[in-house]
Amino acid sequence: MTTTLTPPAAPAPAPVAASTVPAVPVRLRTPIVLAVLTLLTAVMAWATRPGHSTVRISTDADSIQIAPLAIPGPPAAWVLTVGVAVAAGLAFWYALGRRKVPTWLVGLAGLFAFLTVLVLISSGKSQVVPITGLLFGTLFLATPLVFGALSGVVCERVGIVNIAIEAQLLFGAFAAAVVASVAGSSYWGLIAAPLAGVAVAALLAWFSITYQVNQIIVGVVLNVLVVGLTGFLFSTVLRETPGLNDPMRLPVLPIPLLSEIPVIGPVLFRQNLLVYLMYAIVIGLQVMIFRSRWGLRLRAVGEHPKAADTVGIDVIRTRWRNTLLGGAIAGLGGAFFTVASNLAFGKEMTAGKGFIALAAMILGRWSPKGAVAAALLFGLAGQMQGLMSTLQVPVPSQFLAMIPYIVTIFAVAGFAGKVRAPAAEGIPYVK
Known part of the structure; x- marks a missing residue:
């Protein structure tokens, strides 16, 4: 008689307690911000005077x-x-469902709030609000901020803090004016402008790398040095010396067919070469940083x-090369203040735009497309300053001049939230 031995059954795995699974936290910061924005737009709607707002879309x-x-x-x-309120309600719905609030929803709420401001300041007035001109001016003012923010992205992604934007x-504005x-x-x-930016970046790399x-100290010193030197x-x-600082201007190069599209055409495709270079650099850096071996x-x-x-x-070589590249991009942006604006060089004519560009870089979370969006926000704030002055809004001119900087502070403090810079940013590397 044979006996068959059967192996003992394997013990069943112990059930995983539900409490050991980490729960996704509910993040209410963005919904709360949109709720506050709803209250502000309601106040603006209540304060809107009876009458009509006249807007013009076409240009001459x-x-x-x-x-x-x-x-x-x-x-x-x-x-x-109501549109802002609906966006805030959807944001709460996303957050309570432990899902990320879509960026497009926040942008839509911001657009509705911006249009409410336009209605508030223009209702019941005879002046016409030029929508295309407003958008054109926004891109115009955002151009140096985009170049400065992209310079910061290239430098800080490699671990170099570029306070010297x-x-x-x-220096790029100075060199462009003189050489032109x-x-x-x-x-x-x-x-000449990017070469001047490279010269400043070389000093930054030499001392910091x-x-x-x-x-940070090197960047601050370079800012003071260039302000004093220029x-x-x-x-x-x-x-x-006559003839060394004459106003020069880049000609407008409209793109056939595309420049005739209503609103979009005059804003995007009726520009000078510097703006078209900005388009190419933004797209190129976005692809190269996140989709190439160089970016990796x-x-x-x-x-x-x-x-x-x-x-x-x-x-060391990678940090040197990219610091110089960042300096060239920022220097090219300096040409905006002179040859792209038909202006002669003036003392401290950049007026702190480099620091606003740093804020745009942080708000854009160290990505080219995010930096562009943030720079356009700051450019819109600057353009609103001029529009409110044209519409004779009863606000002191000093407060109107503060608008871009107030928007910068609130944007970085309220919307950037907890952002993480590159881990090795500002840390010297010793081989």
């Missing part, structure tokens, strides 16, 4: 002319307020330089 150069539109002020303001913009005046062509100024000096040269050489190495050096070094990436 458009082949297709659209008649100005008269919009009843208070009803339009309340409809826009202001200096690079200012001497050569008699604004295009030569467009070539080679000699490992604190990067101010001295302006007061002595440029004023005493760039981000690796900014996040964990020691690990990047162990796999054969030259950390």
